[in-house]
Amino acid sequence: MTTLSVLIPHYRDPEGLELALDSIEAQTWRGDTRVIVCDDGSEREHFERVEELVDESPLAIELLRNPVNRGRPYTRNVLLDAAAGKYTAWLDAGDEWYPTKIEKQLDGLYRARHLAFDRPVWATCNFDWQWEGSRRRLREQNVDGDQLNNLWLAKLGAYLWTTLGTTKSFKDVGYFDENLPRLQDLDFFIRFVAQEGMLILPLDHGPLCVYHKSDIGRQGGEVLACFRYLFDKHAPLLMARSRRFRRNRLHDAYLHAARFTLNNGEYGRTLRFLATAAGYSPYKFTKKMIQTRGRL
Amino acid sequence: MRVQSEPTADIPPVKGCKGRVFLVIRLLGGRSGGAERLFCETASMLAEAGYDVTCLHCDSTRKPPFYPLSPKVTLINLWGKTARRGRFYRALDWLSKPYPKREAFAPLDWLSRNLFFTRRLYVAAKHAKPDVIISFLPPANTPSLLAGRLAGAKVVPTNHNVPEQDYRSPLRWDQNPVDRWLRLRALNGAERIHVLFPTFAEWFPDALRDRIVVVENYVSRDFTHLDRDTPRENVVAAVGRLAPVKNYLDLIEAWSYVAEDHPDWQVRIYGVGPQKRELGKRIGELGLRGRVRLMGHTTEVTDALLSARLFCHPAIHEGFGLSVAEALACGLPVVGYADCDGVNEFVHDEDNGLMVSREGGPKALADGLRRLIEDDELRERLAARAPDSVARFNEDRFLATWIDIIEDIRRREGAAS
Numbered sequence: 001m002t003t004l005s006v007l008i009p010h011y012r013d014p015e016g017l018e019l020a021l022d023s024i025e026a027q028t029w030r031g032d033t034r035v036i037v038c039d040d041g042s043e044r045e046h047f048e049r050v051e052e053l054v055d056e057s058p059l060a061i062e063l064l065r066n067p068v069n070r071g072r073p074y075t076r077n078v079l080l081d082a083a084a085g086k087y088t089a090w091l092d093a094g095d096e097w098y099p100t101k102i103e104k105q106l107d108g109l110y111r112a113r114h115l116a117f118d119r120p121v122w123a124t125c126n127f128d129w130q131w132e133g134s135r136r137r138l139r140e141q142n143v144d145g146d147q148l149n150n151l152w153l154a155k156l157g158a159y160l161w162t163t164l165g166t167t168k169s170f171k172d173v174g175y176f177d178e179n180l181p182r183l184q185d186l187d188f189f190i191r192f193v194a195q196e197g198m199l200i201l202p203l204d205h206g207p208l209c210v211y212h213k214s215d216i217g218r219q220g221g222e223v224l225a226c227f228r229y230l231f232d233k234h235a236p237l238l239m240a241r242s243r244r245f246r247r248n249r250l251h252d253a254y255l256h257a258a259r260f261t262l263n264n265g266e267y268g269r270t271l272r273f274l275a276t277a278a279g280y281s282p283y284k285f286t287k288k289m290i291q292t293r294g295r296l
Numbered sequence: 297m298r299v300q301s302e303p304t305a306d307i308p309p310v311k312g313c314k315g316r317v318f319l320v321i322r323l324l325g326g327r328s329g330g331a332e333r334l335f336c337e338t339a340s341m342l343a344e345a346g347y348d349v350t351c352l353h354c355d356s357t358r359k360p361p362f363y364p365l366s367p368k369v370t371l372i373n374l375w376g377k378t379a380r381r382g383r384f385y386r387a388l389d390w391l392s393k394p395y396p397k398r399e400a401f402a403p404l405d406w407l408s409r410n411l412f413f414t415r416r417l418y419v420a421a422k423h424a425k426p427d428v429i430i431s432f433l434p435p436a437n438t439p440s441l442l443a444g445r446l447a448g449a450k451v452v453p454t455n456h457n458v459p460e461q462d463y464r465s466p467l468r469w470d471q472n473p474v475d476r477w478l479r480l481r482a483l484n485g486a487e488r489i490h491v492l493f494p495t496f497a498e499w500f501p502d503a504l505r506d507r508i509v510v511v512e513n514y515v516s517r518d519f520t521h522l523d524r525d526t527p528r529e530n531v532v533a534a535v536g537r538l539a540p541v542k543n544y545l546d547l548i549e550a551w552s553y554v555a556e557d558h559p560d561w562q563v564r565i566y567g568v569g570p571q572k573r574e575l576g577k578r579i580g581e582l583g584l585r586g587r588v589r590l591m592g593h594t595t596e597v598t599d600a601l602l603s604a605r606l607f608c609h610p611a612i613h614e615g616f617g618l619s620v621a622e623a624l625a626c627g628l629p630v631v632g633y634a635d636c637d638g639v640n641e642f643v644h645d646e647d648n649g650l651m652v653s654r655e656g657g658p659k660a661l662a663d664g665l666r667r668l669i670e671d672d673e674l675r676e677r678l679a680a681r682a683p684d685s686v687a688r689f690n691e692d693r694f695l696a697t698w699i700d701i702i703e704d705i706r707r708r709e710g711a712a713s
């Protein structure tokens with residue numbers, strides 16, 4: 001039986017997929033691995049290129065395809081259904097693992113088991129964050145203290161491609177919420193932690209993967225709508241937090257959305273989102289603007 | 297290298313989340329009662345069946361649930377220490393102090409006890425929009441119904457006892473007149489009302505009858521595939537909490553009439569509870585030490601039942617009488633009182649047990665026990681019939697009924713919207 005399933009959703013990005021597959025191939029951990037790629041209804045020319053990549057790759061790859069574009073949460077659900085190994089890791093087309101990622105994370109999981117944590121555990125990792133055209137910067141994950149708070153505060157980045165866990169632990173969280181075209185990872189992480197799940201870091205605190213980031217094409221309005229949906233969905237959990245905590249999170253969400261709209265040239269919306277963010281937390285807003293000199 | 301070629305038409309169908317269900321109970325942390333067990337098991341079953349299940353409770357303590365929950369269940373304690381100690385609630389607590397000396401303060405007392413929980417449930421239901429809220433026990437039923445009504449959520453309150461006991465008893469639950477009035481009144485806002493047996497539905501007013509759904513509890517799978525041909529001892533078993541409602545004093549007194557004629561038989565009572573000392577004293581007074589034994593708590597109920605020949609349950613009333621159903625599943629004929637609701641639903645006289653008249657008291661109970669001890673043929677005939685008589689109380693049927701209820705509510709909601 002396969003030991004590790006690597007799940008990759010793909011849509012219109014064969015070059016990104018090639019990058020991801022190369023990084024899996026370069027892993028120092030050489031256990032039995034099966035990669036499952038699910039194409040989310042890309043156009044014929046893209047899919048043909050994906051087929052070529054799969055056929056050329058030395059990795060064992062299972063290729064699935066949605067007949068039409070169904071969105072990332074649906075595609076991830078297809079992948080989750082198809083995952084069969086003892087362990088599951090995720091990767092997005094366009095992102096890369098560093099060669100020692102799986103080895104170090106598995107070591108972290110074994111240590112967690114040795115410490116007899118009787119809760120489901122996912123190993124996450126610190127990662128490099130690379131904006132288009134700029135150098136890589138280390139992003140550190142904070143797994144100390146209340147992990148639910150850390151997720152809301154973005155001190156713990158809810159990125160699936162940083163995680164490794166048992167397949168059962170991923171399936172136990174349930175399906176990705178198809179109402180969330182964005183932030184479905186955050187919802188998935190929140191549900192995991194709310195179900196007594198725990199995230200750990202491997203002993204090596206260096207970066208184990210890289211996120212190639214761009215705001216182009218990310219719609220601020222859509223992100224904001226998803227955040228508000230998440231806020232409502234997890235209202236019972238958020239009730240345990242203070243009113244100020246909740247208002248600050250809404251401030252962060254509007255500021256986040258303003259960054260997307262600004263980078264996509266929607267200046268009117270940017271102003272509106274900034275004004276709303278300032279309304280939720282004038283103090284936090286002013287502090288942020290002074291610290292960053294007006295940069296979002 | 298492609299390892300498995302999937303034709304486009306054969307993409308595995310994604311099941312998706314079936315629906316969102318909230319299960320609500322007032323207190324859960326560390327509590328080992330039957331309702332708490334059913335709460336945890338129902339939550340786990342629904343989660344394993346594909347529902348997104350969130351369990352809500354409001355405990356000021358941080359103890360985890362006594363019974364295990366599936367890892368697929370989200371458990372949230374709505375209690376907020378800081379929020380509950382805010383000025384408003386402290387003022388409410390202070391204003392409600394004159395109750396119960398001054399009856400006029402009853403509404404304030406009710407608010408002091410229930411407003412926080414109700415408000416939190418309302419916020420949770422309003423924002424998270426569950427398809428169904430299932431509440432357990434009266435302290436959670438009324439707040440859930442009020443919160444559900446305000447938030448537009450569908451609520452199914454569950455009743456785990458004889459309705460008369462839950463809604464009218466001067467001994468059970470909060471005796472605040474506001475609570476007693478609201479307990480029944482709030483049912484008008486229920487989407488469905490759960491009861492344990494069809495006959496329990498008859499107690500409710502006509503206006504509520506059409507909303508009543510019957511979900512009979514179940515006997516655990518541990519009791520379904522048993523080797524019942526194990527060697528048996530001459531033992532009358534009784535299993536339950538040592539509390540006045542179980543009426544074990546009658547069993548002890550009944551045994552004083554039987555013990556002398558049948559020195560090779562004994563009674564073993566399994567369980568713990570507040571009446572332990574009183575029962576021990578009574579055993580001593582009647583000179584039955586060694587003949588009636590208080591066995592305490594046991595985790596091996598199956599073994600205890602499989603090694604006995606008879607089961608006696610003299611309770612005053614029961615909701616479901618799980619220990620009786622388990623005894624029948626183990627092939628034990630039951631002796632009990634004919635007017636014991638919740639037990640007389642599935643123990644029938646001369647079929648799988650002997651149901652004696654309560655007017656006859658311990659003497660009638662003793663006659664029943666004596667008959668089954670002396671008449672081997674009768675005992676074996678009733679024992680042979682016992683397992684089949686509770687075969688319908690199984691987990692699959694229980695879960696299927698709940699899923700039917702939830703899906704029916706979702707269908708109607710979908711049609712309405």
